[in-house]
Amino acid sequence: MAQKIVLVTGGTGLVGKAIETVSQTQQYQQFNKYRFIFLSSKDCNLTDYIATDNYFDKTRPSYVIHLAANVGGLFKNMNSKVQMFEDNMMINMNILKCCHKYNVEKVVSCLSTCIFPDKTTYPINEEMLHNGPPHTSNDAYEYAKRMIEVQSKAYNEQYGNKFVCVIPTNIYGPYDNFHLQDGHVIPSLIHKCYLAKKTNQPFIVSGTGNPLRQFIYSDDLARLMLWALENYDGSESIILSVNENDEVSIGDVAREIAHNFDYEEHLVFDTTKPDGQYRKTADNSKLRKLYGEYTFVDIKDGIKLSVDWFIKNYDVCRK
Ligand SMILES: NC(=O)c1ccc[n+]([C@@H]2O[C@H](COP(=O)([O-])OP(=O)(O)OC[C@H]3O[C@@H](n4cnc5c(N)ncnc54)[C@H](OP(=O)(O)O)[C@@H]3O)[C@@H](O)[C@H]2O)c1
Numbered sequence: 001m002a003q004k005i006v007l008v009t010g011g012t013g014l015v016g017k018a019i020e021t022v023s024q025t026q027q028y029q030q031f032n033k034y035r036f037i038f039l040s041s042k043d044c045n046l047t048d049y050i051a052t053d054n055y056f057d058k059t060r061p062s063y064v065i066h067l068a069a070n071v072g073g074l075f076k077n078m079n080s081k082v083q084m085f086e087d088n089m090m091i092n093m094n095i096l097k098c099c100h101k102y103n104v105e106k107v108v109s110c111l112s113t114c115i116f117p118d119k120t121t122y123p124i125n126e127e128m129l130h131n132g133p134p135h136t137s138n139d140a141y142e143y144a145k146r147m148i149e150v151q152s153k154a155y156n157e158q159y160g161n162k163f164v165c166v167i168p169t170n171i172y173g174p175y176d177n178f179h180l181q182d183g184h185v186i187p188s189l190i191h192k193c194y195l196a197k198k199t200n201q202p203f204i205v206s207g208t209g210n211p212l213r214q215f216i217y218s219d220d221l222a223r224l225m226l227w228a229l230e231n232y233d234g235s236e237s238i239i240l241s242v243n244e245n246d247e248v249s250i251g252d253v254a255r256e257i258a259h260n261f262d263y264e265e266h267l268v269f270d271t272t273k274p275d276g277q278y279r280k281t282a283d284n285s286k287l288r289k290l291y292g293e294y295t296f297v298d299i300k301d302g303i304k305l306s307v308d309w310f311i312k313n314y315d316v317c318r319k
Helices: 014-023 049-059 074-079 081-101 136-157 185-199 218-231 250-260 283-289 298-310
Strands: 004-011 034-036 063-068 106-110 162-167 171-172 203-206 215-218 238-240 267-270
Touching: 004 014, 014 074, 014 171, 014 218, 049 215, 063 081, 063 218, 063 267, 074 081, 074 136, 081 106, 081 136, 081 267, 106 218, 136 162, 162 267, 171 185, 171 218, 171 298, 185 203, 185 250, 185 298, 203 250, 215 218, 218 238, 218 283, 238 283, 250 267, 250 298
Parallel strands: 004 034, 004 063, 063 106, 106 162, 162 238, 171 215, 203 267
Antiparallel strands: none
8 A cells, every 4th residue: 555645744843743753653653554744944935835835746745734833922922923924824825725736635733722712711612712802912823823724614615625623732842942932831941940950040930830721742742633633524623632630730830840950949939920811721522522531641741751851952952
């Protein structure tokens, strides 16, 4: 049987690298079913339609896992709204247009629980995505992301394509962006604690540490995205998240990071800083119904793996 090509856009990022790791496990190697291509922006600038079309013509993928996005922290989202909107709209538009043109059998695109309405009820579920405007601080990015679902459904309805979307919660793991401002909470706190210890300063965490979040380890998300590629055909999106009772506080995350650096006594919460939203619970019951019970990497183990990776790759990682 001919090998099917799986093109992973954003193949050099946090999730792309996890898919690379998981694709090398026995489960995906034993039948030699797939050949994975991990696309970097250096291989093809996906904001450029001609370049994207040429790349699809050259590689002819059967499946696409679409991860590529211009992503950033709050600062970038607030101050580069035009780029966040236009880059993401163009990337998604070009990818889905080419997937249709080159008869890609299935596309799994990545949304995010952070693009849900600002004012909503919790837990959030798949049906609530378009029920109100996102928070104004990153609305340009969030609207652009929401449009992947709109565009995917339009292709499915009009042309019978199989374009599905998955919605992960906060992701962390090796190959993350450990930038102090632009990184997400776990990688930026890992970097902060590393520097605090190195310079013998307190490890200061903004806020009370009370807000709760669901974190998914990147390899778990990669396994679930590959499961979705093979098994999930719904036109409605599906939330990929740990269970509701696996929410952890930012304080516990910070304590665990400090513990891994053996720096717990120097952890300080700066309660003069705002906390942000108290919780953003996502409901993963659709996943549990379709997949069954999935055993997620425990947050303590995931943080240890991430801290170890960061220390080992300090000179070369994104930070
Ligand atoms: N991280 C999270 O907590 C989180 C949570 C929910 C959802 N998500 C979603 O998950 C997906 C993957 O996120 P991630 O954290 O893995 O992102 P990431 O680490 O920041 O990686 C972004 C990827 O996109 C590629 N890219 C950016 N602009 C491109 C362009 N113009 N052309 C081609 N490739 C381009 C980058 O390629 P180069 O590195 O080669 O430039 C990189 O591989 C994204 O869609 C994101 O919205 C992330």
